[in-house]
Every structure is written in C-alpha cells, then in structure tokens.
Amino acid sequence: xxxxxxxxxxxxxxxxxxxxxxxxxxxxxxxxxxxxxxxxxxxxxxxxxxxxxxxxxxxxxxxxxxxxxxxxxxxxxxxxxxxxxxxxxxxxxxxxxxxxxxxxxxxxxxxxxxxxxxxxxxxxxxxxxxxxxxxxxxxxxxxxxxxxxxxxxxxxxxxxxxxxxxxxxxxxxxxxxxxxxxxxxxxxxxxxxxxxxxxxxxxxxxxxxxxxxxxxxxxxxxxxxxxxxxxxxxxxxxxxxxxxxxxxxxxxxxxxxxxxxxxxxxxxxxxxxxxxxxxxxxxxxxxxxxxxxxxxxxxxxxxxxxxxxxxxxxxxxxxxxxxxxxxxxxxxxxxxxxxxxxxxxxxxxxxxxxxxxxxxxxxxxxxxxxxxxxxxxxxxxxxxxxxxxxxxxxxxxxxxxxxxxxxxxxxxxxxxxxxxxxxxxxxxxxxxxxxxxxxxxxxxxxxxxxxxxxxxxxxxxxxxxxxxxxxxxxx
Numbered sequence: 498x499x500x501x502x503x504x505x506x507x508x509x510x511x512x513x514x515x516x517x518x519x520x521x522x523x524x525x526x527x528x529x530x531x532x533x534x535x536x537x538x539x540x541x542x543x544x545x546x547x548x549x550x551x552x553x554x555x556x557x558x559x560x561x562x563x564x565x566x567x568x569x570x571x572x573x574x575x576x577x578x579x580x581x582x583x584x585x586x587x588x589x590x591x592x593x594x595x596x597x598x599x600x601x602x603x604x605x606x607x608x609x610x611x612x613x614x615x616x617x618x619x620x621x622x623x624x625x626x627x628x629x630x631x632x633x634x635x636x637x638x639x640x641x642x643x644x645x646x647x648x649x650x651x652x653x654x655x656x657x658x659x660x661x662x663x664x665x666x667x668x669x670x671x672x673x674x675x676x677x678x679x680x681x682x683x684x685x686x687x688x689x690x691x692x693x694x695x696x697x698x699x700x701x702x703x704x705x706x707x708x709x710x711x712x713x714x715x716x717x718x719x720x721x722x723x724x725x726x727x728x729x730x731x732x733x734x735x736x737x738x739x740x741x742x743x744x745x746x747x748x749x750x751x752x753x754x755x756x757x758x759x760x761x762x763x764x765x766x767x768x769x770x771x772x773x774x775x776x777x778x779x780x781x782x783x784x785x786x787x788x789x790x791x792x793x794x795x796x797x798x799x800x801x802x803x804x805x806x807x808x809x810x811x812x813x814x815x816x817x818x819x820x821x822x823x824x825x826x827x828x829x830x831x832x833x834x835x836x837x838x839x840x841x842x843x844x845x846x847x848x849x850x851x852x853x854x855x856x857x858x859x860x861x862x863x864x865x866x867x868x869x870x871x872x873x874x875x876x877x878x879x880x881x882x883x884x885x886x887x888x889x890x891x892x893x894x895x896x897x898x899x900x901x902x903x904x905x906x907x908x909x910x911x912x913x914x915x916x917x918x919x920x921x922x923x924x925x926x927x928x929x930x931x932x933x934x935x936x937x938x939x940x941x942x943x944x945x946x947x948x949x950x951x952x953x954x955x956x957x958x959x960x961x962x963x964x965x966x967x968x969x970x971x972x
Contacts, residue, residue, distance in 0.1 A: 508538030509614055514544045516558045521565045525603050528566055530619035531593035532601035533630055537614070551586025551971040559589055564748035565593075571602045571609065599634035600627060629781045639780055640691070640824040641677060643684035651685065653678070655729045663835045663964065668944035676833065677826035687780065690824040691730045693797035700801075702786040705740040711792050725901070730775055730827070733947065737789055741767055744791050748880045757944070759856060761878045762796055764961075765931065766850040766863065770874045772836055773843045774800035776827045777872070794881040796841045798874045800825060803867040832957075835964070836930075847874070853933040853943050854879055916941070917950045921969060928966040 511527050524539055542552045550557050559578050567573060575594040580587060599620065602609035611630060622630060632639055653668075656678075657930070660668040673679045678689035690698050706724040722744065726736040733843040738787035741762070748759040774787045779802025801824065822828045831837045836943040838846070847863050856879045864875040916939055923930055923938060932950070936943040950956060955970040 509535060509617075511537070511617075511619075512541045512545060512547070513539060513541045514550055515552065516541055518561060518565075520605065521569065521627075522605055525565060525569050525605075526610075526612045527619040528574065528591070529601050529603040529610075530592050530614045530732050532570070532596040533611055533622070534595065534614045536595035536873050539591040539593070540588060541591070542586065549583045549586050549588070552589060552764040555580055555587035555589055562589065562591060569604050571604050572596075572598050574601050581693055584909040593714055595609070595839075597634070597636075600630035614867055625781055625783060629779075632781075633878075633931045638823065638825055640686065640688035640826040641680075642687055643680055643682070644687045646690050646697050648673075648679050648683060648685040648689065651689065652695070653693060653729075656692050656730045659731050659834055659836075664833075676830050680829075686826065688824070688830065691780070691827065691865060692830065693707045694732075696728055696730070698726075698780065700780065700783050700786060701730065701733065702785055703733050703737045703789060705737055705791075706746045707740075707791045709793075711794055713790070713905055718811050731834075733787075734771060734775055735788075737771055739769060740791060741791065741796065746880065747804070757855075757947070759854075761880050762876050763850045763854055763879075766847045766876055767796070769837070769846050769850070770798050770876065772831060773799045774872070774874070776837065777823050778802050779823060780868075794878050796876045796878070800872045800875075801870070803870060803872050808831055825842070847876075849933065853936065855944070856880070916945075917953055920946070920949055920953065924956070924967045924969060928940065930967070 505972060509531060510525065513524050517523050527537065527539055528622050531539075541558065542550060542555075544550050548838050560582070563578060566576060574596045577592045577594075579590045579592070582588070582591055597924050600611035602611050612619045612626055613622045613630075615622075629639075633640065648779035653673075657668040660666070660672075673685075673689070674681065676688075677686055677694060680686055686692075687698070690696060691701050703726045705724045705726070706720050709721050711718045713719065721853045722740075724736070724740055726733050726740075742764070745761050745764070745767070747761075750759070771789070778787060778800040782801040787801075788797075790797045790799070826838070837843070843863060851861065852858050853864055861877040861879060863877070866875070903954060917941060923935060931947050932943055936946045939946070957970070958965055959968050
C-alpha cells in the first residue's frame with residue numbers, strides 16, 4: 498500500500514479515489530465549503546484508506562473537473578489544478594482558495610446550496626452560518642450593520658460615565674456617529690445595541706463560575722460562586738473583571754524593607770484576555786455566551802467563534818500573530834475608551850505580563866487554543882503548587898531569595914536614587930507606563946523598579962490595574 502503526502506500545511510483536505518462524473522456533488526460541495534471557509538485541497542486518485550490508486554486519464558479528468566466547477570459553483574471561486582505523480586501513478590490536486598465573495602453556492606437539483614466545513618466534512622450551511630457568509634461577502638462586519646432596534650429606545654449612561662472616567666471629557670451627541678453606534682442614517686448598529694444599557698442582544702452574556710477543585714465533575718453543586726451578567730458590553734467587562742479579581746487571591750512575602758505581593762493571576766493578562774473575549778467573539782453564534790471558569794489551578798476564558806481566519810494556532814509563534822478583528826467597530830470603541838490598545842496583538846501582551854512575574858515557569862505559560870467554533874485562553878495560577886515536592890522547592894527558593902534580599906538590602910538602599918530621574922522622565926512621557934515596561938526600558942528587574950518607586954516620595958499611582966495612571970506631585 499502506498500501513502501500520499503500532499504496535504505502539506507493544508508489543514509482542510511479531502512481524498513477522492515476517482516472523479517465521480519455522475520455524482521459530482523460528492524466533491525463539488527467541498528469546493529463550495531472550502532471557498533466559504535478557510536480554503537482547502539481535494540486530491541483525486543487516493544482511496545479513503547490513503548492508498549494511492551491513481552487516475553487512468555488524468556488530463557481528461559482535469560478538463561472535466563474544471564468544467565464541472567464552472568458549471569456548478571456560483572460565483573466561481575478561485576481554484577488551481579495541478580498534476581502530481583506518486584509511485585508512478587497520476588493524481589490531480591485541486592487547491593480551492595478561501596473567497597471574498599461569499600456565499601459560494603453549489604448549483605444543482607434546481608437549487609442553490611451553500612456548504613461549510615464541520616470537522617472534516619462539508620455540510621449545508623445553517624441559517625446563522627449563511628447570514629454570516631452574506632455579511633462577510635458584503636465587505637461589512639456584523640457590528641457595523643444596522644439592527645432592528647431603535648436608537649431612540651436605548652440609553653447609554655454606562656458608555657457616557659466610562660468615557661468621562663477614562664478620558665476626562667463628556668460624551669457628545671456627535672460621538673454616537675463617530676463611534677459607529679449609529680450609522681450615517683442615524684440607524685442603531687449592532688455595536689450600538691451591544692453597548693446600550695439594557696442590551697437587547699440576548700447572546701451577549703458572560704457566565705462566571707468559581708469551581709471547587711480542578712474540574713466541573715460535580716456540576717454546579719461543585720461551584721463555590723457563580724454569576725450571570727448581561728446588559729451593556731461595558732457592564733459585562735466591569736462585572737466579569739470584578740468577579741475574577743474577587744477570586745484572585747494574593748500571596749505575599751516579607752522582604753527586609755517591604756512586602757511583596759503575588760497575585761494568582763496578573764491583572765493585565767486577565768484584563769486583556771477578558772476584553773479580547775468580548776470584542777472578538779462571534780455574536781452571530783446565537784446560542785452561546787462568553788464563559789469564565791476559575792479552578793484551583795487555572796482560569797479559562799471561553800469565547801464563541803475561533804480565530805477570524807480559522808487558524809488553529811498550533812505551532813504558531815504567538816508573539817507575532819497579527820491583530821485580527823471580527824468586530825472592528827467594537828475594537829475601535831474599546832480603544833477610544835482606553836480599555837484596549839488599538840494596535841498590536843493581545844497574545845503578546847498576555848505572554849509578556851506572565852513573563853515578568855517572579856513565579857513564572859515554562860509550565861505556567863498561558864495557553865491559547867482555537868478552532869473554527871471557539872477560542873479558549875487558559876491562564877495558570879501562579880500560586881498553585883503542582884505537588885508537595887514543588888511546594889517544598891518553592892519554599893526553599895523563597896527562603897534563599899529572602900536571605901539574598903536581606904544581604905543586599907543595604908547596598909540597594911544606597912543605590913536608591915540611581916534610577917529615580919530616569920523613572921520620572923519615562924513616567925513624564927507616558928503616565929500609563931507599566932512597571933514591567935519600565936524594567937524593560939531600564940534593563941533591570943521588576944523588583945528593582947518596585948524598590949526604586951517606593952523611594953520616590955512625590956510619585957503615586959492613581960486608580961487600579963490597567964485603567965490607572967501615575968501622578969508626579971509638584972509637576
């Protein structure tokens with residue numbers, strides 16, 4: 498038996514032993530599905546068990562394949578035919594590109610049908626998927642489209658108060674259009690409906706649960722705390738973040754000169770993960786919400802709809818994944834409200850926040866998993882001992898660190914003014930700069946920055962976490 502190796506980096510592919518001229522729908526539906534989703538490859542001349550059987554007249558079959566695609570696909574997708582030889586046998590490879598003019602319909606039996614990929618099968622698109630394909634093909638995004646609700650019936654007090662709190666300015670009437678809450682005809686958009694105080698979009702909810710132990714085995718009886726939030730997207734964000742921080746315990750260790758706190762989960766990583774789940778989720782997925790599940794050893798944030806391009810993130814350098822926006826209007830609004838950066842990848846910011854934590858190890862690195870239907874971020878509890886041996890090793894490392902800290906305390910105190918002017922200069926330029934960023938710019942440890950900041954008497958941090966800022970008194 499001979500096996501083929503033509504899938505390459507293509508995650509979506511299908512094998513066909515022969516060209517079924519009398520039943521072309523068996524493979525033409527996959528041409529529709531590949532064009533409607535993430536592209537793919539059909540290999541003719543390979544049996545289901547991977548045996549290379551070859552085609553008796555590959556040239557004739559190639560011409561027929563091309564004709565059948567042109568006759569049955571509407572609009573015509575971009576595809577490429579190529580000939581391959583394996584063990585002296587002829588194969589045909591049809592590469593179908595993901596299209597921009599969705600939906601791509603299979604035309605046959607007197608009707609038009611759009612197909613999508615589900616697992617490794619091509620299935621008929623349901624009403625929701627078809628709607629998503631139509632929006633995608635129109636060049637618009639869901640959040641920018643007018644919705645059936647009336648702008649006049651909505652209140653935006655939460656948006657107004659958060660805008661004032663974050664920017665110091667009042668939200669004005671003209672801002673509704675510039676933010677994309679109404680379109681140029683003053684019709685409420687889906688972004689506006691999601692940000693309204695009593696949001697009418699029922700699937701815009703967050704379920705938060707703090708589970709006892711490491712899994713959901715005992716159902717909700719095993720939950721120590723749970724909450725369901727709805728309303729404005731801003732309320733979802735604030736309430737969900739509040740729930741997480743309520744369960745974000747802090748360990749601490751006494752130093753020679755101060756006390757160091759160790760939260761279970763770094764707040765910046767939590768904030769970034771939560772914002773990403775709310776902004777980049779698929780709101781066309783009617784029966785699904787964002788879920789936040791906190792276990793003893795980890796926190797998981799689930800959002801409906803995977804990566805925009807359908808990628809799985811397997812073997813990908815997460816620090817270089819470009820920012821992809823399923824809901825660009827919402828992303829822009831959260832950027833204007835300073836609740837997320839308008840450029841750059843959230844993956845990198847989450848990874849960096851963990852890297853700067855003292856108790857970080859390779860085993861605790863955040864995990865991002867995605868498929869075409871869901872996205873899950875797993876943040877590991879930095880204070881959770883994996884075993885008694887690990888806990889003892891941590892305790893020994895802590896004791897050694899304390900001894901070193903005591904021995905070096907005097908020397909560090911003498912150096913206390915060394916970075917003061919540079920820190921004040923950097924904060925003067927950017928009052929939202931983080932301690933981790935200061936440490937990186939000055940090429941010192943985060944602990945050194947913490948010590949230096951404690952000794953700068955006219956410097957204080959106003960607010961909390963991601964939304965706070967530095968103030969220099971007397972400047």
